[in-house]
Amino acid sequence: MLYLRLVRGYRVLDLGRWLLTATAAAVVAAFLLRALGRALSDPPGAPATVERLLWCLPPVLAIIWFTALAARALPAQRAERMAGLTAAGAGPVRLRLLIAGELALACALGALVTLLLFLVLRNDIAGPRLAPELGMGVPLPPAAPVALLAVLPLAGGLTAAGAVRLPETLPGDPEPVLIGRFGPARTTVAVVLAAGGVLTELYALRPAAAEDSRPLALPADLGHTSVPLLAGWAAAALGLGLLTGPLLAGAGRLLALGRPSPRRLLAGRGLTGNARRLGTPLAVLAFTMAVVLTSVRHWVAPGADGTGLVPAAEALVVTGCAVAALLARLTELRAQRRASSAALLRLGASPRLLLGAAMLRWAVAGSVVLATGALTAVLGAGLLS
Structure with missing residues (x-):
């Protein structure tokens, strides 16, 4: 319910960030499910299976990078929201978890939409060209797509939680002085x-x-x-x-x-x-x-x-x-x-x-x-x- 109340106060920038995260997660989930479908269609022990999973690594890292910077930007961008949550009794740890949960929910929603589309297409809807990509005709292990798609919200949420520094989540704290000096x-x-x-x-x-x-x-x-x-x-x-x-x-x-x-x-x-x-x-x-x-x-x-x-x-x-x-x-x-x-x-x-x-x-x-x-x-x- 708290997340639903926060959504009511979303601005255009907040909604765009959330939708962009969900869209990117949906596309990367499609890459992961394609790798799963090809692994089901290929003979056991095919070397291309590992290569397809490695191809999914760059977009997964890209989403992790984006969620980290988006989580860092949220406290400064929505200082009034952080001030309200702090006044309501939320401490630094809870604020960090709220930010991480918001981005993890966006990743989970995008992955869920792709999973539903994947299951619908496997129901004898896709043509012969997409059949190998979906693994049609081969039983789908229930744990396989769930385990693959759980990577996105877990990675996004953990990265977002680690990216937000505790002093930056407390409104009213003095901002650190940034000096452009490099050792x-x-x-x-x-x-x-x-x-x-x-x-x-x-x-x-x-x-x-x-x-x-x-x-x-x-x-x-x-x-x-x-x-x-x-x-x-x-x-x-x-x-x-x-x-x-x-x-x-x-x-x-x-x-x-x-x-x-x-x-x-x-x-x-x-x-x-x-x-x-x-x-x-x-x-x-x-x-x-x-x-x-x-x-x-x-x-x-x-x-x-x-x-x-x-x-x-x-x-x-x-x-x-x-x-x-x-x-x-x-x-x-x-x-x-x-x-x-x-x-x-x-x-x-x-x-x-x-x-x-x-x-x-x-x-x-x-x-x-x-x-x-x-x-x-x-x-x-x-x-x-």
Whole structure:
């Protein structure tokens, strides 16, 4: 009943977050049930069964990532709801469980809708083309679909519960001061990984390596590659991802150098202060877009065999979850910036100044992400060449 009462106070953003979570869970549940249906249709011990389950891992991780950032954004976004629940006697642990339960219910509803559709199609409704995907003609173990679909609400709920920090669930607590400083050890490791990965891939692409064997078969009809190429690209992509936050902080400091104008000062300080929280979701989005665009370029290249529906649908789900996670983090930061923006307006700052600072901040952040994502995509293209 408490969740039903909370739903009555949903706004458009709350309803969109809930429906997006349920839709993503429904699509991933369809991938899991397809893997189950194919496992029932294939002969016992077929090696493709494990491969199909592994294909379901990226979208499951994407949903987990989105639920974590959505849970982190909810206390700051709906501070009045947290204040009301706290006044009603809910402590930090109960607030955390309420947030986790809300997202777990969305995942469970999406999985349940897909399960009902799966059972209806198995009732001699699907045609012969879908029969192997549904495992028609083979008895369905009742525990198998329940066990597979329980992964989504359990993973989403546990991740959401672990993502919400207890101090952030208590309205009125002072917000932690965010300083866009990254330790020299992390920056050094990121630079070494990126530079080492690029050099390793360039070495593997040297003309003398053209005759080297490429024993590794990539999934989704992406061809074959070699171990040095794959290792170099993975190290470079990880290093570039770790460098996203320090690059954002450094770009913010560059904006505020010298005697900056008020717009440059606000944009630089804001970008430096938010570099820690923005770095990870922006790095994940840049990596995801680089991988998806590189794969699409390979699929549509002349002479390529294209790809199946499942890899394309998974790419769409993973990209959508990465974009939604970034939007959740942006709503969290916007809610936390509301008090400082109101203070600036009371001091005489014009809304046009704040808008200009925000546009400059995002232009610089977009340039950083475009640079890291483009380099990751270029290295990925070399991996598939």
